[in-house]
Amino acid sequence: MMRGGGNMQQMMKQMQKMQKKMAEEQEKLKEERIEGTAGGGMVTVVVSGHKEVIDVIIKEEVVDPEDIEMLQDLVLAATNEALSKADEVTAQRLGQHTKGLNIPGMM
Numbered sequence: 001m002m003r004g005g006g007n008m009q010q011m012m013k014q015m016q017k018m019q020k021k022m023a024e025e026q027e028k029l030k031e032e033r034i035e036g037t038a039g040g041g042m043v044t045v046v047v048s049g050h051k052e053v054i055d056v057i058i059k060e061e062v063v064d065p066e067d068i069e070m071l072q073d074l075v076l077a078a079t080n081e082a083l084s085k086a087d088e089v090t091a092q093r094l095g096q097h098t099k100g101l102n103i104p105g106m107m
Contacts, residue, residue: 021097029090036082043074047082049089 029049036045042062046055056078062071 018097022094025093025097029093032086032089034082034085034089036078036080036085038074038077038081043071043078045075045078045082047079047086049086049093051083051086053079053082 032049033054034047034049036047037043039062042059044055044057045053046057047053056075058071058075062074064070
């Protein structure tokens with residue numbers, strides 16, 4: 001019976017260690033800068049690893065007052081690409097800390 005308790009204690013220590021590492025990784029993700037582009041680089045959107053839009057860069061030559069819709073589509077496409085990349089980076093960074101652990105509810 002005692003051996004089971006020791007394993008549980010060891011597992012709890014591992015969990016605490018993993019939680020600490022994941023919290024540190026979350027903090028690093030906040031500083032991460034991820035770019036999404038559209039229109040061959042005419043529009044660039046920069047987001048953080050926490051999926052906050054930090055910057056939108058639009059090249060002058062893509063601005064056409066007669067075609068605002070195209071510009072809106074490019075901004076939308078670049079934003080979606082940046083957010084998708086942010087999801088990938090987050091999954092990759094946090095996933096490395098949960099590898100090998102079979103914990104219900106965790107990725």
